[in-house]
Amino acid sequence: MPLTYRIVIAQLIAVVVVAVGMSLVEVAESRGALIGGVVSVLPAAWFAWRAHRTRRGAVLVAQGAVKSLAAIGLMVVAFVSIRPAPLGFFTALVAAQAMYLVVPLLSARQAGIPK
Secondary structure: OOHHHHHHHHHHHHHHHHEEEEHOOOHHHHHHHHHHHHHHHHHHHHHHHHHHHHOOOOHHHHHHHHHHHHHHHHHHHHHHHOOOOHHHHHHHHHHHHHHHHHHHHHHHHHHOOHH
């Protein structure tokens, strides 16, 4: 399985874990975490799908920029129209973004590649 897909799967798992944890605090925070997960994981999933289809550097850079703009746009829409609970939203967002570091490190370790 390509690394980009593994990152998206790890992001989904991280968001679900955060949402379940936030449900112990308050249901609104759990809802905010799920919204934050959508804002983060949806553009990442699109990018993973597109990146798997090409290996040209310029195309990947452009798609990365589109991914970032899509995430910003989704965040604006979420805060203007849905108004999620900020603690859950940003906790899930940070947890999903952290998977960009965690998954490659774990993948390298499993493959026996030194740090």
